[in-house]
Amino acid sequence: MTCTASKQENLEKAVTKVREAALKGAQIVCLQELFTSLYFCDEENYDNFALAEAIPGPSTDALSALAGELGVVIIASLFEKRAMGVYHNTTAVLDADGAYLGKYRKMHIPDDPGFYEKFYFTPGDLGYKVFKTKFATIGVLICWDQWYPEAARITALMGAEILFYPTAIGWATSQDEATNTEQYNAWQTIQRSHSVANGVHVVSVNRAGQEGELKFWGGSFISNPFGRVLYQASHTDEEVYVEELDLDKSDYYRSHWPFLRDRRIDSYQPITKRLIDED
Numbered sequence: 507m508t509c510t511a512s513k514q515e516n517l518e519k520a521v522t523k524v525r526e527a528a529l530k531g532a533q534i535v536c537l538q539e540l541f542t543s544l545y546f547c548d549e550e551n552y553d554n555f556a557l558a559e560a561i562p563g564p565s566t567d568a569l570s571a572l573a574g575e576l577g578v579v580i581i582a583s584l585f586e587k588r589a590m591g592v593y594h595n596t597t598a599v600l601d602a603d604g605a606y607l608g609k610y611r612k613m614h615i616p617d618d619p620g621f622y623e624k625f626y627f628t629p630g631d632l633g634y635k636v637f638k639t640k641f642a643t644i645g646v647l648i649c650w651d652q653w654y655p656e657a658a659r660i661t662a663l664m665g666a667e668i669l670f671y672p673t674a675i676g677w678a679t680s681q682d683e684a685t686n687t688e689q690y691n692a693w694q695t696i697q698r699s700h701s702v703a704n705g706v707h708v709v710s711v712n713r714a715g716q717e718g719e720l721k722f723w724g725g726s727f728i729s730n731p732f733g734r735v736l737y738q739a740s741h742t743d744e745e746v747y748v749e750e751l752d753l754d755k756s757d758y759y760r761s762h763w764p765f766l767r768d769r770r771i772d773s774y775q776p777i778t779k780r781l782i783d784e785d
Contacts (some may be wrong), residue, residue, distance in 0.1 A: 507744045508715030513542045513557065517565060523746050528576040530748040533602070533641040536581040538713040538726075539674040540567040540651050543585065548718055550625045558587035562606050566598045573630035574604025579639045581646060586611070588628075596628045597648055597672055598693070602640040610635040613640040613657060620678065620720050623650070636664045642753060645706075649673045652697050652710070656777070662686055662704035667753050670699060673712040676722035690723050690741075698733035705731045705760040709749050714744055 507523060509516050520541055527535045540546075541700040542565060546554040559565060565584055573580045579602050586596035586609070595612035611630030615623045634657060636645050645666030651657045652671050661669060675693065677686045694710075701708045707730060726739040728749050739745045760766060776782050 507538065507541065509541065509544050509713065509715065509717070511544055517568060521568070523744075524569075524572055524578065524580060526746045527661060527778040528578050531750075532578055532748045534579040534581070534639065534644065534668075534670075536670045536672060536709055536711045537583060538711050539583045539672040540585055541713070543670075544717050544736075545674045545713070545720070545722070547623045548620045548720055549627060550622050555593065558585040558593050561586045561596055561598050561609055566600065569598075570600050570604040570606060573600040573602060573673060577602045579641060579644075581644075581670055581672065583648060585626075592628050594627055594628065594630060595623065595648055597646045599637040599639065599644070599646060607637045608635065608640065608648045610648070614654055616650045616652045634660045634664060636661060636666045636777065642667045643714075645669045647671050649675060652693065655696075655700060656705060658700035662672060662700075662706050666706060667756060668707045668709060668751065669704075671697065671708070671710040673710055674722065674724075675712060676720045679716070679719050679721050686723070690725055692729065694727060694738075695723070697727075697734045700728045700736070701731055702733040702763075702764060705756045705763070705766070707731060707753075707756075714740070714742060731756045732763070761767075763773065767783060 524535050543557050569580050569582050573753050580600045583597045586594040596609050598609045599607040601607050613630040615627050617624040638645055643665050645661035647657050664727055686729050697708050697710050709728050711726045712724055713722045715722055724739055724741045728736045730736055737749050
């Protein structure tokens with residue numbers, strides 16, 4: 507969805523779209539990253555800290571009631587005020603009866619032109635998380651986490667049947683088309699590789715619309731446990747789309763392509779180093 511400067515308008519739009527998804531048969535609904543506001547990380551502005559809220563808090567209260575009313579799971583990405591001076595980029599998970607199942611705090615925090623997230627967000631300290639919802643055991647990672655196979659692997663090893671990525675990523679309007687295409691393809695490819703390596707569905711939900719000098723590239727997609735794209739959304743339009751996922755496909759692909767069986771966990775200790783330098 508596209509967003510405005512009004513938190514209330516964005517929340518109301520999200521509620522409307524969750525209802526639309528439920529009418530289409532959705533059981534798990536994932537909202538995009540930081541859906542209650544514009545993507546404020548395009549600048550370093552202290553006033554933007556006023557957008558943050560407690561989790562649980564007003565937005566999760568409203569969405570919990572909605573989840574219970576509709577009988578759907580809601581994945582809600584929010585700007586969390588943990589304490590004075592400590593803020594996180596956080597996703598809350600609300601079960602189909604409205605119960606608050608917990609939250610995941612974004613672990614990888616970028617700092618790039620137009621994405622000044624280190625100014626706002628303290629890196630997550632809850633570790634990687636899975637949530638046992640009514641319909642599936644799901645893992646939630648957030649945007650910049652998408653580029654890290656370690657995050658996807660650990661979340662899958664914890665039992666996630668689907669990896670969800672609430673996202674806000676786009677193109678600088680000054681970029682040429684070839685660069686834009688290359689960037690989107692890299693973004694989709696790395697996430698499809700998480701499907702392949704871990705034998706799970708990946709659902710990546712991105713925002714759309716132009717905000718300042720950034721054109722969010724939409725392109726939300728779903729890949730099956732061998733990386734095949736089941737659906738890709740428009741780069742420009744708002745969409746509410748429902749895809750039925752056969753979770754038994756994970757067992758099929760993991761049996762036929764047993765990457766987890768053949769992992770050499772005895773050899774992976776060096777992965778915890780920043781670089782593997784020679785003495």
